[in-house]
Amino acid sequence: MAAAPDISMLTLYEKYRDIIEKGSSPQVNAERQKAVEAFNRLGIPSNKKEAYKYTNLQPWFKPELNPVLTNKGFEGNITEIFKCDVDTIDSHTIFIVNGHYQNGSNGSVLPDGVLVGSFTQLSKEHPKIVETYFGKNAPAQEDGLVALNTMCAVDGVFIYIPKNKVVEQPIQIVNLLSGEEDTLVFQRNLIVAEEGAQARILFCDHTLTSNRFVVNSVTEGFVNPLANVDFYNIQNQHNGTVQFGGYYFNQEAQSVLNANYFTLNTGTTRNNIFMRLNGSHAESHLSGLYLTDKNQHVDNFTFIHHAVPDCQSNELFKGVMDDSSTGAFTGRILVSPDAQRTNAYQSNNNLLLTETAKMNTRPQLEIYADDVKCSHGATVGQLDDNALFYLRARGISKDEALILLMYAFAYEVIEKIKVPALKEQIRELVEKRFRGELDKCDSCIICNQLADKFQELAK
Amino acid sequence: MLKIRNLHAKIDDKEILRGISLDVKPGEIHAIMGPNGSGKSTLAAVLTGNEAFEVSEGSVEFSGKDLLEMAPEDRAREGLFLSFQYPVEIPGVSMTNFMRTAINEQRKYRGLEPLSASEFLKLMRDRKNLVEIDSDLTNRSVNEGFSGGEKKKNEIFQMAMLDPKLAILDETDSGLDIDALRVVANGVNKLRRADNATIVITHYQRLLDYIQPDYVHVLYKGRIVKSAGKELALELEEKGYDWIKKEFEE
Numbered sequence: 001m002a003a004a005p006d007i008s009m010l011t012l013y014e015k016y017r018d019i020i021e022k023g024s025s026p027q028v029n030a031e032r033q034k035a036v037e038a039f040n041r042l043g044i045p046s047n048k049k050e051a052y053k054y055t056n057l058q059p060w061f062k063p064e065l066n067p068v069l070t071n072k073g074f075e076g077n078i079t080e081i082f083k084c085d086v087d088t089i090d091s092h093t094i095f096i097v098n099g100h101y102q103n104g105s106n107g108s109v110l111p112d113g114v115l116v117g118s119f120t121q122l123s124k125e126h127p128k129i130v131e132t133y134f135g136k137n138a139p140a141q142e143d144g145l146v147a148l149n150t151m152c153a154v155d156g157v158f159i160y161i162p163k164n165k166v167v168e169q170p171i172q173i174v175n176l177l178s179g180e181e182d183t184l185v186f187q188r189n190l191i192v193a194e195e196g197a198q199a200r201i202l203f204c205d206h207t208l209t210s211n212r213f214v215v216n217s218v219t220e221g222f223v224n225p226l227a228n229v230d231f232y233n234i235q236n237q238h239n240g241t242v243q244f245g246g247y248y249f250n251q252e253a254q255s256v257l258n259a260n261y262f263t264l265n266t267g268t269t270r271n272n273i274f275m276r277l278n279g280s281h282a283e284s285h286l287s288g289l290y291l292t293d294k295n296q297h298v299d300n301f302t303f304i305h306h307a308v309p310d311c312q313s314n315e316l317f318k319g320v321m322d323d324s325s326t327g328a329f330t331g332r333i334l335v336s337p338d339a340q341r342t343n344a345y346q347s348n349n350n351l352l353l354t355e356t357a358k359m360n361t362r363p364q365l366e367i368y369a370d371d372v373k374c375s376h377g378a379t380v381g382q383l384d385d386n387a388l389f390y391l392r393a394r395g396i397s398k399d400e401a402l403i404l405l406m407y408a409f410a411y412e413v414i415e416k417i418k419v420p421a422l423k424e425q426i427r428e429l430v431e432k433r434f435r436g437e438l439d440k441c442d443s444c445i446i447c448n449q450l451a452d453k454f455q456e457l458a459k
Numbered sequence: 460m461l462k463i464r465n466l467h468a469k470i471d472d473k474e475i476l477r478g479i480s481l482d483v484k485p486g487e488i489h490a491i492m493g494p495n496g497s498g499k500s501t502l503a504a505v506l507t508g509n510e511a512f513e514v515s516e517g518s519v520e521f522s523g524k525d526l527l528e529m530a531p532e533d534r535a536r537e538g539l540f541l542s543f544q545y546p547v548e549i550p551g552v553s554m555t556n557f558m559r560t561a562i563n564e565q566r567k568y569r570g571l572e573p574l575s576a577s578e579f580l581k582l583m584r585d586r587k588n589l590v591e592i593d594s595d596l597t598n599r600s601v602n603e604g605f606s607g608g609e610k611k612k613n614e615i616f617q618m619a620m621l622d623p624k625l626a627i628l629d630e631t632d633s634g635l636d637i638d639a640l641r642v643v644a645n646g647v648n649k650l651r652r653a654d655n656a657t658i659v660i661t662h663y664q665r666l667l668d669y670i671q672p673d674y675v676h677v678l679y680k681g682r683i684v685k686s687a688g689k690e691l692a693l694e695l696e697e698k699g700y701d702w703i704k705k706e707f708e709e
Contacts, residue, residue: 408551
């Protein structure tokens with residue numbers, strides 16, 4: 001069924017077209033034109049579309065929202081404001097506010113040739129990189145949300161690691177949302193790791209003000225032969241946030257990608273996580289942990305495409321769901337006819353703490369090769385009463401025992417984090433979350449001081 | 460220390476305990492024996508507060524307090540300990556974290572400061588030596604992948620850590636090889652003091668070669684049908700339970 005074209009977003013684009021296109025590179029603007037046409041055809045997907053069956057984003061993209069299409073910048077010295085943030089993780093940190101890169105947020109010196117900065121700016125300065133990679137992975141012609149992003153997004157982060165360069169420090173991108181009225185944010189990110197390059201990249205998504213945010217963010221990632229990339233997304237936004245995050249990765253021969261998604265708090269989150277294993281002996285490790293309560297909704301739609309022989313993928317998503325929260329997981333694995341000797345493993349386990357929490361999980365395996373090892377498993381269950389009693393019989397209160405058991409359920413995903421300081425921090429955050437001490441962004445360790453400074457600044 | 464009076468308990472409307480009375484004083488070891496299905500484990504479960512069982516009649520007083528009114532965790536904090544017949548595997552919860560949480564929650568209940576990390580580690584070391592448990596076991600998740608014998612040793616280790624007033628060992632000997640049995644029995648004997656007590660629930664007399672009880676009770680069809688000194692255990696070993704069954708068959 002064809003979705004009705006979404007007039008309001010097209011109108012928005014037409015209205016702000018000059019502003020949107022003014023600062024962008026000609027190549028990016030050329031893609032925009034194709035995306036306008038695609039979006040006109042696709043619109044925002046409704047839940048009548050199979051892939052979006054469990055999350056209807058259509059009602060959220062409304063004309064009343066205030067779009068942030070230019071870099072509003074910041075008053076004061078941004079490095080001063082943000083300084084506190086990097087205490088626990090020794091990282092190269094940059095800040096994005098409402099989808100726009102903030103100048104002066106670069107902390108440390110990067111190896112020669114490594115680019116980490118504004119997508120708008122670096123895409124103009126490096127047309128060759130844009131030509132090779134931009135729009136090559138994100139399916140703007142097939143998915144209305146990607147088409148919308150390609151049409152409207154102006155800025156985001158641009159990360160380029162040249163051949164054989166190793167970036168030792170994690171690169172941390174702090175994505176902040178801040179506004180006075182209900183805000184619509186577009187963000188476009190490009191990550192390229194050339195042959196043999198290595199990097200660890202953290203995306204931390206936060207909200208600083210209590211108004212509603214609707215976010216449409218698309219990230220394209222290219223992991224070239226022998227490259228090794230760890231990618232982490234830590235989402236800790238308030239309950240009035242609706243975020244569509246599209247992450248589209250391509251991997252070439254013998255590359256390794258670890259991608260980890262932590263949804264600690266959100267309103268509605270839809271992640272599209274696509275990985276194409278496009279060179280032999282590539283390895284993809286994908287994991288996710290989502291913790292939901294109240295009326296929150298998290299939908300992870302994952303698609304791993306084994307396009308060539310001898311690749312390996314491992315996928316583990318776990319969720320702990322409380323109150324009336326809802327969730328969905330789709331694990332699509334496609335093994336192309338030539339992709340012999342594929343190893344693909346997938347599992348999705350969910351812990352429902354109440355009768356009213358709901359989870360939909362569906363593996364979708366399409367296997368066209370015959371020499372393939374593939375497994376999938378999905379569970380939806382409750383806490384083990386025997387374990388709960390065992391802990392209580394040792395003098396541990398029911399509340400504390402529940403936290404221990406919930407944490408025990410989640411730990412398998414946390415253990416996959418390879419940056420020790422980050423692992424420690426996530427452990428703490430997850431525990432805080434289970435204790436109900438992490439309801440909103442400003443109680444979070446990562447940015448509590450940050451929020452205070454913002455408020456001071458706003459006075 | 461423990462006063463059980465006319466205790467009745469049921470599960471799904473099926474009455475399992477049908478009027479049990481028992482007194483346990485400090486310094487004593489009681490053995491409760493009986494054929495399968497006589498209600499031995501139910502008694503342990505009811506005393507520790509397993510909510511699967513419903514107490515329909517009777518009372519239990521522990522150190523002067525109404526035990527049946529208390530949540531399972533408060534019973535433990537008052538000094539009651541159950542060595543489980545089937546210890547639960549809890550992947551993801553480390554033994555260390557489990558024990559530290561348990562000890563500090565118990566200390567909090569008694570108005571004590573939490574143990575510092577070094578105090579706690581020292582206590583772990585001491586107790587590990589006392590019960591001769593492999594130090595490797597405490598580095599793992601609670602009971603995860605433990606053999607039957609390791610699980611039972613781990614129960615005794617927890618008992619040593621928590622230092623209860625009254626310990627109930629529910630079939631701790633079942634499925635143990637002779638070495639593990641010795642370790643378990645040694646642990647219990649070493650922890651024995653004039654101010655604590657133990658109830659050993661067992662089907663076989665074997666464990667009682669190592670742990671000498673002051674009293675032996677025979678439980679049959681939810682009632683204590685016979686109580687005597689430790690010689691009763693030997694008699695049961697010799698004659699089996701059939702004579703009990705015959706004598707008390709309704």
